[in-house]
Amino acid sequence: MQMNIKDKSQIELFKTNINNSQKVVIVPHNNPDGDALGSSLGLYNTLKNMGKDATVISPNEFPDFLNWMHGVEDVLIYDKNIKKASQLIKDCELVIFVDFNALSRIKLMGNVFKEDETPRIMIDHHPFPEANTANIQISVPEASSTCELLFHVLNEAGFKKNITKEAAECIYAGIMTDTGSLNYNSSRPETYLIVADLLRMGIDKEHIHHMIFHNNSFDRMRLLGHALGEKMERIPEQRAAFISLSQDELKRFNFKPGDTEGFVNQALWIEGVNLSAMFTEKKDIVKISFRSRGGFPANKFSETYFNGGGHFNAAGGESKLKLDETVERFKTVLKEFCEVNNYN
Ligand code: 5GP
Numbered sequence: 306m307q308m309n310i311k312d313k314s315q316i317e318l319f320k321t322n323i324n325n326s327q328k329v330v331i332v333p334h335n336n337p338d339g340d341a342l343g344s345s346l347g348l349y350n351t352l353k354n355m356g357k358d359a360t361v362i363s364p365n366e367f368p369d370f371l372n373w374m375h376g377v378e379d380v381l382i383y384d385k386n387i388k389k390a391s392q393l394i395k396d397c398e399l400v401i402f403v404d405f406n407a408l409s410r411i412k413l414m415g416n417v418f419k420e421d422e423t424p425r426i427m428i429d430h431h432p433f434p435e436a437n438t439a440n441i442q443i444s445v446p447e448a449s450s451t452c453e454l455l456f457h458v459l460n461e462a463g464f465k466k467n468i469t470k471e472a473a474e475c476i477y478a479g480i481m482t483d484t485g486s487l488n489y490n491s492s493r494p495e496t497y498l499i500v501a502d503l504l505r506m507g508i509d510k511e512h513i514h515h516m517i518f519h520n521n522s523f524d525r526m527r528l529l530g531h532a533l534g535e536k537m538e539r540i541p542e543q544r545a546a547f548i549s550l551s552q553d554e555l556k557r558f559n560f561k562p563g564d565t566e567g568f569v570n571q572a573l574w575i576e577g578v579n580l581s582a583m584f585t586e587k588k589d590i591v592k593i594s595f596r597s598r599g600g601f602p603a604n605k606f607s608e609t610y611f612n613g614g615g616h617f618n619a620a621g622g623e624s625k626l627k628l629d630e631t632v633e634r635f636k637t638v639l640k641e642f643c644e645v646n647n648y649n
């Protein structure tokens with residue numbers, strides 16, 4: 306169900322479930338980003354402060370630029386600890402999904418929940434939630450980030466006093482990364498009232514910015530140079546630009562998870578470009594990221610052609626074709642999509 310941020314009934318259910326549960330498992334989406342891990346650990350640190358036995362289980366590894374977050378060393382990585390993680394899920398009283406709204410977004414881990422009877426809450430800001438992802442679906446696409454929504458929900462449920470400074474740091478990190486440092490998706494005054502509260506809780510926002518954006522490895526900066534200098538192409542007819550990176554190229558620059566985060570935004574900085582795409586060759590698929598400006602629905606485009614989804618201006622998907630075939634297909638379907646929908 307889609308709720309308005311002012312709707313209180315789902316929040317009451319959230320409150321009752323938290324009060325009635327001791328063992329809680331928190332789950333972010335696959336390839337967790339700042340908002341997914343920030344909301345997981347923001348909630349984790351808050352629940353710990355309330356004396357709960359909470360565990361964050363991430364479907365896979367998270368990027369190094371988030372490893373300063375408090376509690377990060379306690380995060381269990383599902384694909385490396387399947388047995389232990391499955392047991393924890395079996396034994397817990399409440400599961401909370403954050404920053405995703407369909408079981409497919411947690412990949413193989415989704416199978417664990419198909420038959421599971423444990424009460425489940427979803428807290429998310431992506432449009433079009435899949436029915437039955439959770440029993441209680443707190444879905445607010447107008448929120449800048451899941452972290453903003455989480456703060457709102459904790460506050461409305463009367464748990465704001467339990468948000469520690471360390472939890473506040475994680476929550477701020479999610480708001481910041483999902484809005485490009487309060488650049489886009491951040492024009493609701495409420496977002497800033499929450500940031501003000503987080504600052505009052507003692508967070509050092511410049512330090513958080515430094516840890517996330519100014520703490521790059523030398524290799525990552527060189528990979529960015531290669532991506533922008535050698536691998537960026539334009540499709541002027543469709544006002545698009547894209548970058549593609551093969552496994553070999555990633556290896557050459559000692560790729561680590563998270564190293565290509567944000568690259569896709571940069572092609573959108575080109576004058577006249579309304580759609581940016583990034584193709585990253587993984588072991589058996591090509592992961593795709595889209596960013597758009599103005600009226601181009603990145604989520605609809607990704608859902609139609611690349612088995613993906615996301616937000617209107619920021620979406621992702623994947624392709625089972627080879628990297629160069631994926632790029633060729635992208636060019637063809639983009640032309641078709643623009644013609645059919647009269648874009649550009
Ligand atoms: P990113 O490009 O940063 O990976 O993702 C951009 C947005 O699209 C995020 O909100 C993310 O959750 C969503 N997204 C990324 N990949 C996928 C995907 O494969 N399927 C769906 N439904 N959403 C995705």
Ligand code: MN
Binds near residue numbers: 341450483
């Ligand atoms: Mn998010």
